[in-house]
Amino acid sequence: MVERKLLRPESMEDALGQREHYQRDALPIAGGQSLLVLLRNKLIDPKVLIDLERLSELREVKQSKDGISIGAMTTIHNLFSLPEVRTAFPVLSQAASKVGSTAIRNLGTIGGNICHNEPGADLPPALLALNALVELRSRRGTRKIGLSEFLRGYFETTIAPDEILCSVEIPQLPAKAAGVYLKHAISSEDLAIASVAVVLIRDNQQAGKAQEVRIGLGGVAPVPFRPTKAESTLRGTMLNQKAIRAAAEIAASEADPMTDPHGSAEYRRKMVKVLVRRAIAAVLEQPERNGHGKA
Missing domain, CATH: 3.30.43.10 (Uridine Diphospho-n-acetylenolpyruvylglucosamine Reductase, domain 2)
Known part of the structure; x- marks a missing residue:
């Protein structure tokens, strides 16, 4: 031993x-x-x-007009339960509710979930769609980087050997924002075969038009990622069926899935098309919320 x-x-x-x-x-x-x-x-x-159990500062959650800072030791159960998250960032609350079993949610933390960087994990796609940053500290100092930069490769991150991930920071969403997280898995407690998080920033002037659509994908590449080409086709456009289907096709082409016992690469790519279409349709059905940062 x-x-x-x-x-x-x-x-x-x-x-x-x-x-x-x-x-x-x-x-x-x-x-x-x-x-x-x-x-x-x-x-x-x-x-x-x-x-890190005794470091209470790593459990602190701080909200301001600029967004929210979530301590790395915040459990996934608490992440799901926090009113601040449910109100302002429901896509993250939805993703947290899909993580594993009750026991896993009670013990697992947001920091551990990110650092493990499992391709089918639930939190990273939602955090990517929210433009989340991670705060890394060492005796050399503190640095903040985007989550997309932190997630380097298959089960790899860019954390340095002397650093500790201390918090996750999410910028405040503008008014008229909405978010949805969808997951396809063998069972509700399993890792995602494919998952998608969508954050829609509606146009202030024209109903049905997108100012910006952010998409986070999980389970369909070595790391969770943003399909930026698909996002760019939706920016400033009317979100009709034709535009949504085209974006879903492009998102699938940007995926780089692997074949494993849970699903073939081709099956995962097809699920990207299905989930992106469904997620955008679902987010469009959400009523507009005019309060600052409500999504």
């Missing part, structure tokens, strides 16, 4: 010092839902685990 050192820092400064000291020999552990699976399957072999 492999013996690992478990460290329980009492402060963020202690945690950053441990991260700096052990570098690639150590990994932070939050809820442990993803990390423990990798350990059991011997896919990773850290000498040291840094338990």
